[in-house]
Amino acid sequence: MTRRHLNVAQPGDPALAIFGVKDSRSQHGSADELLKVGALAKSTGKTVRAIHLYEDLGLIESKRRSKGAYRLFNRDTEVRIHWISKMQSIGFSLSEIQGILKDRVVADSAHRTAEELQTFYEEQLIAVRAKLAELKSLEGELAASLNYLETCTTDCGDDHAVSECQECSTQTSNRVPDLVRGARLD
Amino acid sequence: MTRRHLNVAQPGDPALAIFGVKDSRSQHGSADELLKVGALAKSTGKTVRAIHLYEDLGLIESKRRSKGAYRLFNRDTEVRIHWISKMQSIGFSLSEIQGILKDRVVADSAHRTAEELQTFYEEQLIAVRAKLAELKSLEGELAASLNYLETCTTDCGDDHAVSECQECSTQTSNRVPDLVRGARLD
DNA sequence: CCCAAACCTTACGTTAACGTGAGGGTTTGG
DNA sequence: CCAAACCCTCACGTTAACGTAAGGTTTGGG
The missing domain is CATH 1.10.1660.10 (Multidrug-efflux Transporter Regulator; Chain: A; Domain 2)
Known part of the structure; x- marks a missing residue:
């Protein structure tokens, strides 16, 4: 007990x-x-x-x-x-x-039980969609970062020190993807 | 130290x-x-x-x-x-x-560092897409379950004991969504 | 100058989701 | 019928990502 x-x-x-x-x-x-x-x-x-x-x-x-x-x-x-x-x-x-x-209610009422489940799954659906949105955004950021990095590795010409990336003249956009910025140290 | x-x-x-x-x-x-x-x-x-x-x-x-x-x-x-x-x-x-x-490599080579990051983010992108697929599948299952339950609460008529759901004559499909089956006890 | 608020380091506590025995019955193939 | 393979119930250990508290120093506004 x-x-x-x-x-x-x-x-x-x-x-x-x-x-x-x-x-x-x-x-x-x-x-x-x-x-x-x-x-x-x-x-x-x-x-x-x-x-x-x-x-x-x-x-x-x-x-x-x-x-x-x-x-x-x-x-x-x-x-x-x-x-x-x-x-x-x-x-x-x-x-x-x-x-x-x-949540599968104790009261032995099919209708009430169904309603409870409905309520619950509706909430879950919203949560899941939120997660989906986040993941999609991350997917986009990853793709953007890969794109950015692709330019680095193919168009940059001679190798050089990482610190010189500060004055990069290869990248056309002045926007550095967050995932690249986030991974940086200052 | x-x-x-x-x-x-x-x-x-x-x-x-x-x-x-x-x-x-x-x-x-x-x-x-x-x-x-x-x-x-x-x-x-x-x-x-x-x-x-x-x-x-x-x-x-x-x-x-x-x-x-x-x-x-x-x-x-x-x-x-x-x-x-x-x-x-x-x-x-x-x-x-x-x-x-x-992963931001120690060697002070911009190209190598970029490549490392690329490799890493490529893996991440795959993982993220896998998670996305899973979540989408769950989204579908949730929607299906809600649909199923919607039928329960609107078309089922009189309320009854949960156990009687075994012989349901309201649902048209004989397919019970996994999220409903999974939530069942036997 | 003074003190409350903010910060420092050190270190033990906590929740989640199991891992890993210990000590001792139960099943089953040969 | 017997040993190997399973299973049972404690019960303590572990990793992750902080929470919380203790004892002491630093800051900054009045």
């Missing part, structure tokens, strides 16, 4: 099934298709430790335990973990992911 | 000036325009501690110290720090940023 130090959704919470799935893949495999943690780790590219952590954080849940207390997961957990990986690689923290999953 | 535990570029390294700047802003203010750490912090939105850290990591450098050892930075450090912030917000770690700055 006092064992869990982490913010975990009550283990007693009914394992909510949210939004229908007509998709066939998710309905099969009732009992035998269960994975032990090692197999799950291998198939998801995560470590056993990571999977344990995710469980502690309430991000995943094992269907049941073997007689010897081995965790047994069903296949859909792979989907969940891949999703987690994706979210992570995009910049979400585990606690943010936790937030997403917790 | 044994005081620095961090990977710092040799303090003795000549403060390299890389690539010319015709831009007027960077040529002015010889001595009086210096900023104390507090002012720099305020103008960049960083904390004093962070700035000290950046200095220890060799990401920035104070022009000189006052008689009482106060750090005095020149204006261009603001540019550098804003650049650092941008890089961070996009997902680069301080040590990666360190890598970028270290």
Whole structure:
């Protein structure tokens, strides 16, 4: 009872099934298709430790335990973990992911749950678009810098000391890309 | 001499000036325009501690110290720090940023230095484009999920238990967006 | 000249996301 | 049925990027 130090959704919470799935893949495999943690780790590219952590954080849940207390997961957990990986690689923290999953309301109302998810994903969409904008801007800056540097390496003629770049006569624009300026020291 | 535990570029390294700047802003203010750490912090939105850290990591450098050892930075450090912030917000770690700055070769050859930077930025551009692709994919998934959920909240009619979503007859597609599937529990 | 505000160095604390054993059961192929 | 391969539960270690506090010096306006 006092064992869990982490913010975990009550283990007693009914394992909510949210939004229908007509998709066939998710309905099969009732009992035998269960994975032990090692197999799950291998198939998801995560470590056993990571999977344990995710469980502690309430991000995943094992269907049941073997007689010897081995965790047994069903296949859909792979989907969940891949999703987690994706979210992570995009910049979400585990606690943010936790937030997403917790957001699946407790009240057993499909409409309310759907609305909550909608609200959440709308916010996420805005955040994602902001990140996209930033990255695009960086892409542009990188391209500009490469362009600038290209001129340096092809049009500059004889090599010279870096300090002489101060009086460069090769570059036509007087605009030095931020990524070049930023990388400079003064 | 044994005081620095961090990977710092040799303090003795000549403060390299890389690539010319015709831009007027960077040529002015010889001595009086210096900023104390507090002012720099305020103008960049960083904390004093962070700035000290950046200095220890060799990401920035104070022009000189006052008689009482106060750090005095020149204006261009603001540019550098804003650049650092941008890089961070996009997902680069301080040590990666360190890598970028270290990459400004020691050999005093403008051509070689330019080539190094080029190589580096080319890699970065690829990485950035990969991240962009991932984010775009996520954007699409979010949009699809919102679309799916929109149908739930508007076309579904009477409210019902979440578990009944399993036999949904409202959704026309049999494809449940990953972000909805991923958020489900089984 | 005086004192509050700002700065200095040193060093321990913190959150995140696992890594890495320790000590001890469980499974399973041969 | 037995050893190798897995798994379990603690629980402390680690890296990153600062936060925070302690104890002392420097600045600058009144």
